[in-house]
Amino acid sequence: MRFRHLNELAKLCADEQLGIGALMLAEQAAESGQSPEAEFAKMADYYAVMKDAVRRGLTEDTTSRSGLTGLDAQRVAAYNERSSPNLGIAGEAMAYALAVSEVNASMGRIIATPTAGSCGIIPGVFVSCQERFGWSDEHMTYGLFAAGAIGYVIANNSFVSGAEGGCQAEVGSAIGMAAGALTELQGGNPAQAVHAVGLALKNTLGLICDPVGGLVEVPCIVRNGFGAVTALAAADMALAGVRSAIPSDEVIQVMLEVGSAMPEKHRETAGGGLAQTPTGKAILRNLSALRNRPGN
Amino acid sequence: MRFKDVFSIIGPAMVGPSSSHTAGAARIGRSARHLLGAAPVKADVVFYGSFAATYAGHGTDVAIIGGILDFSTDDARIPDAILLAEELGMEISFREGKGLYPHPNTARVKLTSEAGESIEAVGTSIGGGNIEIVEINGFRVKMTAIYPTLVIFHTDLPGVIADITGELKEEHSNIGYMSVDRKSRSGDALTVIELDTEITTDMLNQLGDIEAIQSIRVVDITDRFSAVKKLQSPELGPKGADENEISPSE
Numbered sequence: 362m363r364f365r366h367l368n369e370l371a372k373l374c375a376d377e378q379l380g381i382g383a384l385m386l387a388e389q390a391a392e393s394g395q396s397p398e399a400e401f402a403k404m405a406d407y408y409a410v411m412k413d414a415v416r417r418g419l420t421e422d423t424t425s426r427s428g429l430t431g432l433d434a435q436r437v438a439a440y441n442e443r444s445s446p447n448l449g450i451a452g453e454a455m456a457y458a459l460a461v462s463e464v465n466a467s468m469g470r471i472i473a474t475p476t477a478g479s480c481g482i483i484p485g486v487f488v489s490c491q492e493r494f495g496w497s498d499e500h501m502t503y504g505l506f507a508a509g510a511i512g513y514v515i516a517n518n519s520f521v522s523g524a525e526g527g528c529q530a531e532v533g534s535a536i537g538m539a540a541g542a543l544t545e546l547q548g549g550n551p552a553q554a555v556h557a558v559g560l561a562l563k564n565t566l567g568l569i570c571d572p573v574g575g576l577v578e579v580p581c582i583v584r585n586g587f588g589a590v591t592a593l594a595a596a597d598m599a600l601a602g603v604r605s606a607i608p609s610d611e612v613i614q615v616m617l618e619v620g621s622a623m624p625e626k627h628r629e630t631a632g633g634g635l636a637q638t639p640t641g642k643a644i645l646r647n648l649s650a651l652r653n654r655p656g657n
Numbered sequence: 658m659r660f661k662d663v664f665s666i667i668g669p670a671m672v673g674p675s676s677s678h679t680a681g682a683a684r685i686g687r688s689a690r691h692l693l694g695a696a697p698v699k700a701d702v703v704f705y706g707s708f709a710a711t712y713a714g715h716g717t718d719v720a721i722i723g724g725i726l727d728f729s730t731d732d733a734r735i736p737d738a739i740l741l742a743e744e745l746g747m748e749i750s751f752r753e754g755k756g757l758y759p760h761p762n763t764a765r766v767k768l769t770s771e772a773g774e775s776i777e778a779v780g781t782s783i784g785g786g787n788i789e790i791v792e793i794n795g796f797r798v799k800m801t802a803i804y805p806t807l808v809i810f811h812t813d814l815p816g817v818i819a820d821i822t823g824e825l826k827e828e829h830s831n832i833g834y835m836s837v838d839r840k841s842r843s844g845d846a847l848t849v850i851e852l853d854t855e856i857t858t859d860m861l862n863q864l865g866d867i868e869a870i871q872s873i874r875v876v877d878i879t880d881r882f883s884a885v886k887k888l889q890s891p892e893l894g895p896k897g898a899d900e901n902e903i904s905p906s907e
Contacts, residue, residue: 365658388663389663392661394853404667410670466673468679469672469673471670472667472671473669475666476676477674483667508666509663509666512667513662513666516666521660521785524784574714575707577674577675577715578714648714
């Protein structure tokens with residue numbers, strides 16, 4: 362890849378008169394030695410998996426193996442239908458994000474974006490916006506390359522796993538990726554897309570990873586729902602002309618600083634936060650009983 | 658750069674719920690299956706650390722067995738993998754390991770084939786579905802399974818590695834990473850080579866002619882060269898031994 366930072370990415374795009382997605386497709390083909398067509402087809406397959414996960418999460422039983430979570434996406438979707446949700450159309454993105462995360466928690470097929478714990482945000486934003494604007498799958502696939510370019514910069518300058526940098530690194534990164542990609546999909550230029558990333562990331566700095574029972578369920582699933590909504594908000598701000606006063610590359614450095622200082626108990630170990638509340642501990646005890654039961 | 662391409666960020670396609678505890682476990686199991694080079698009749702799995710603490714909720718157990726059945730990380734049959742394996746007559750045991758382990762997410766997998774051959778591998782799941790196999794039959798190794806990988810058991814003699822790499826040069830195959838370990842001087846040795854290109858039968862036949870080589874296994878869980886259509890689940894049917902293994906005597 363010829364870029365390491367978002368400002369370099371935006372400059373390359375400006376110099377070569379390409380969108381972030383189109384540039385990333387070319388870079389990917391150069392890196393892998395495969396044809397752009399083959400790489401595009403692989404990403405298009407991934408998008409099909411994402412759409413399928415949305416559909417399954419809205420129609421199938423998503424009760425998780427632990428029994429802790431499931432069917433909240435269907436609750437939200439039904440509520441969106443029968444009333445006028447506060448979020449308006451953003452409520453759909455929230456329902457879709459919950460749907461994919463619940464499919465993940467119930468051992469369904471998803472695409473890690475960038476991880477399984479944050480796999481609902483990009484599909485939630487992408488699939489709901491595709492339906493709303495009537496975009497083609499090809500347009501969405503370029504959007505995934507754009508999201509991947511942003512994630513590539515975040516991952517290589519900071520981190521994308523909760524064990525290393527807390528939830529800000531997983532859910533936070535996914536929101537930044539979705540926000541920047543959506544800005545481009547809606548016609549924003551690469552500079553605006555990069556501002557969307559910074560605006561979004563600032564909102565999740567410091568978020569800890571405290572999964573109850575160590576599972577990718579509570580609070581991961583609802584954070585994916587909230588994350589989709591935040592990504593829409595960040596894209597709206599960027600498209601309106603709001604700029605990230607602290608450049609996005611510097612915000613990524615802050616994520617690294619904050620994550621590195623985060624105590625281990627708040628980095629996916631279930632040793633603190635929500636996992637160690639009285640209820641969180643009781644759930645963990647029940648899970649141990651499940652593990653020791655024959656057949657599990 | 659720790660993350661090399663767009664699909665290390667968008668991807669892998671996988672069955673949930675955890676890229677490290679589910680997808681990574683499946684890839685460890687699948688690597689072990691390829692190391693055995695045959696369908697196992699017995700699988701003994703020891704989980705350490707976070708794997709031991711949370712394997713039930715994360716489906717680490719079904720994922721690792723799914724891998725042992727040669728399923729990719731996104732195979733929809735993973736949740737039922739233990740049942741499917743038992744239907745095929747595989748004897749399965751899980752244990753929670755004590756003592757030292759190299760990483761919070763570690764599994765030790767011992768597989769035995771119908772012919773009585775066995776392989777023991779230790780794998781660590783380091784995040785985002787990425788793994789490292791750190792031990793094979795007591796040899797220290799470092800193998801990511803991102804690339805097609807040659808696992809060559811041989812005798813520790815001068816020139817063996819030159820013979821192997823010479824053969825790869827003939828095949829125009831580029832080495833990305835290589836690790837070598839031996840049990841003792843002039844004793845058993847193991848060379849693990851990650852390649853940028855597909856491992857062909859021709860390459861294996863040529864390597865098989867090298868006298869000091871005892872056996873060769875191919876670990877290729879990249880799905881890059883098999884054109885597997887991701888959205889369809891192929892019929893259940895473990896691959897035959899010939900696909901992953903070649904012995905020099907043949």
